[in-house]
Amino acid sequence: MVSDDPHANDGVPSGGPAHEPAPAPVLEVRGIVKTFPGARALDGVDLEIRRGEVHCLLGQNGAGKSTLIKVLAGAHQPDEGTVLVDGEPVALVRPTDALRHGIATMYQELDVVDGLTVAENVFLGHELATAGFTQRRVAARRTRELMARLGHPEIRPHTEVGALSAAGKQIVSMARALSHDARVIVMDEPTAVLDSEEVENLFRVVGELTGDGIAVVYISHRLEEIRRIGDRLTVLKDGRTVATGLPVASTDRAELIRLMTGRAVEYAIPRRPAPAPDAPVLLEVDGLELAGSFHDVSFSVRAGEVVGLAGLVGSGRSEILESVFGARRPTRGTVRVGGRTLRPGSVAGAVAAGVGLCPEERKSQGLILDQPVYRNITLSTFGRTARGGLLDEREEREVARGQIEALELRPSDPDRPARTLSGGNQQKLVLARWLVHGCRVLLLDEPTRGVDVGARSEIYALVARLAAQGTAVVVVSSEIDEVIGLADRVLVVSEGRVVHEAPADRIDEHQVLDLVMEGSAA
C-alpha cells in the first residue's frame, strides 16, 4: 500500500474534483487499544483516511474520539495497534513525530497563545531562526502566503492573536497546521465556537484544503454539517469502530443514530417509584441566564424528584448547575429553594439554604486531595459540629466513619489523604459531604465520570435512596442513557437552551441524540 509518490501533495493542487478521493490511504489506523487506569478508552479502532477527503468521525461522549485524536497527535501512546502513514508503520511518540509525518491537530480549545502575534503562533515550536535569532521578516512573509492560501489575507502577521475572534484563531491554528506541510488535519468540533457565517467560511477553507489533496478528519455532532462537507464517515462506540468508511451521502440519520446508541449496559440503574405529584416544589429556577452560555432556563424540581439535563459538552448544562448553585453569577433570573429566593452568585447562601453540588471536576473542584478523608467529608459541616469556633474532631471522625460505613467507602480509614482513593470512592466522598450536610436539593454534575462499574451502581443506588427520602435531585451527564435511567423528567439542553422536556419514560436515547445533534448554528 506504499504510495508511489509521497510528495504528490506538496503544494501542487491535484486539479481533480475535491470530492473524488484517491484510493490510496494517506493515514491508516489498525486495531488501536488504549487503556487508562480503570478504563479501556480505545478497544480496537480501525480507521482509513484517504488523500483529499473529509472523513467524519462520529460517536457519543466517551466513545473514544478524544483519545483517538490524541493518539494521532502523538500525545498518547497506544497499548496495541499500529498507525501507518503512506502504508508505512510509524511511531508517534511525541507530538513532534506526528507533525513530522504530516498529521496536524486542531483541538477544540484552540491552542494558540493570545499574547503572541499571528506569525509567532503559526511558527510556534518550529520558529524560523538563524543562530537563535528569529527571522521575523521571513516568518511574516510565509504567514502572509498561508493566510492568502486560506482565503484570509485580512489576518495580518503582526496582529496579536488575543485580538482575533474565535474564527480568526481557528484560521491561525489551521495556518500552523499548513506550515508543517500537514497532509492530514484533524479538526475537533471546529464549528462549536463559530457563528453561521464563520461556519460557511470554514467550509470554504476545508474545500480548498481538500482540493489541494489534504485530508481532513472532521469531528462534529452536527449532522447537517457532516452532510454538507463529509465524504465518508466512521462511527465509534465504547472505544470500538462500529462502522467505517461509510459514504456520507448514502447513510441516513436514523442509521447513524442506531450505530451510535445502544451501548453495552454493564450496570443497572435501580427502578424507583415515581415521586408524588403533590410533593412540594423544592427548587424553582426561573428565567435563568448566563450571558454567553445559556439563556432563559426555567424548571422546577419537586421533593423526591430527579430531573436530568441531557446535552453535549459545551451545551451550557454544567453552567446551568453552577449558576443555580451560585458558583457563577447569573446575568438574569432567579433561583428559589423551598420558596426562598437565593442571593445570586453566593455559594455560601445556597449551601445554607440546603443546596449541594457534586462538581464536574472532582479533583480540582470537589476535594482537598492532601487532606484526610474525614476532613473532606466534613468540609461543609465542621462549623456546625464546632462549639464556639473550637473544632470537635472526634465528632467529625465519628460522622465520617458513619458515612464510610454507609457508603462502603474503601479504604475505610478516615485519616487517609483523599488523594489515595479511587475515582469512585472520591465521588462517594463528595456525596458523603452533602449527605452529612443534609441537603434538600442535590446537584450532580457527571456523577459517574471516571468511576468504575461497581461504584457506578452504588452511586445510582444512592441517588435513588436520596430521592426516596425526599431530596430534589438534578443530574447532568454526558451519558444519555444514564440521564434517562436516573431521571423522572429529562430536559434536553442544546446551544444554551432547553429545547425539549419530557418524562423519562416517554423519551429515549435516540430522540435525545436527535435533538442535540440538530444544531442550530449550521
Next chain:
Amino acid sequence: MSDHDVTTAPAGDPGAPAAATVPHDAARTVAQRSPRSFLRGAAGRNLGLVIALVALCVVGVATAGDRFASVDNAMTILRLAAVLGVLSIGMTFVVTAGGIDLSVGAVVGLSSVWATTLATQTLANDTSWLVMVGCALAVGLGAGVLNGVLVAYGRVVAFIATLAMMVSARGLAEIIANRQTQIVRVQSFLDVFQSEPLGISLLVWIFAVVAVVGWFLLNRTTFGRRTVAVGGNPEAARLAGIKIRRHTLYLYALSGLAAGIGGLMMLARTTAGSSTNGQYYELDAIAAVVVGGTLLVGGRGTIVGTVLGVLIFSTLTNVFTQNNLSSSAQAVAKGIIIVLAVLLQQRFADRSRSSGSA
C-alpha cells in the same frame, strides 16, 4: 475494581505483606505503628528541625564554649527571635492559605514610627502607655485589612498587593518620621515592655503567647480549618460553602496585626521608632515559615515548625556573632539552610505521595 488494592504499602515497607492480606482496619493499625510512617508525618518533619537546632547548638558550644552555653546567651537568642517570631506566626497563616505577605517588615517600621510621633507620645504621657500600644496595633491591623481587601475583593495578586503595601508603608513611615529616629520618651511604656516577668524578657513572653494562640487557632478552631482548606483547594472550599474572600481578608488582617505587635516589640528592643525598623523581616519571616515545613503553595501549615525555623535562624545568627564572623557569611549560611530545608521537604513530600497512591 482498584478499590481493594489501594492499601498496598510501598515495597520494602515492613507493613506491606500484612497490609495486602488483612482487612482494612487492621492494615491501618499496622501502618500507624510503623515508625517510618510516623517519621513521614508532621512529627518527623519537626524532629528534623529539632535535630538541626541541636546540631547548631553543638557547633555553638564547640566554637564559643561558655559564651554560647549560658542562660544569658539563651535569653539573647530568644529575645532576638521574638520580633521575627511574631511576624512569622502571622505569616504562617497567610502562607498556609496559599498567600504571601511581603509588607510585614515595612508595617513594623510604620507602626513603630506612628506610635512614637510627638503627638502620640504626648497623649501617651498625659494618659497611658496603652495609647502607643493601641496606635501600633491599629496601624498594623489597618495595613493588613487594606492588603486583605485588595487581595480578596480587588483580586490583586497577593504578591503585588503586599509589595505595593511594603513600598508605600515604608515611604509613609519616612514621611512621618521625616527620616529621623524618634526616641521613646514614655517611661511607663518602656517600664512595661522592658520588664522581665519571672526573669524572662516580656518580648519572649509575647512571642510565646502569640505562638501558643497561633497553634491553637490553626489546629483547633474553625478559623484554622478554613485556612488550611482555602490553601489546599480554594475552589473546593468555595464550592463547599466556605466564604473564601472574607476569610482571606481576615488572614491578611491577622498578619498585619502581628506586624503591629512586632512594631511594639521593636520599640521595646531599640527604644526608638524608625522608618528602617523591620527591614527585610518579611523575607526572614517567609524563610522561617518555609523552613519550618509550611507549604508555600498552601494547604499545609505548622506553627511548631515555624517556631523552630525562627529559632534555627536566630541561633545561627548568634553562633556567627559569637565567633566574630561577618553578617555576610551569615547570609550565605542562611541561604544554604533554606535550600537544604526545602530540598529535604520535597523528598519527604514525594515519598509520602508516592507511597500513598498505590
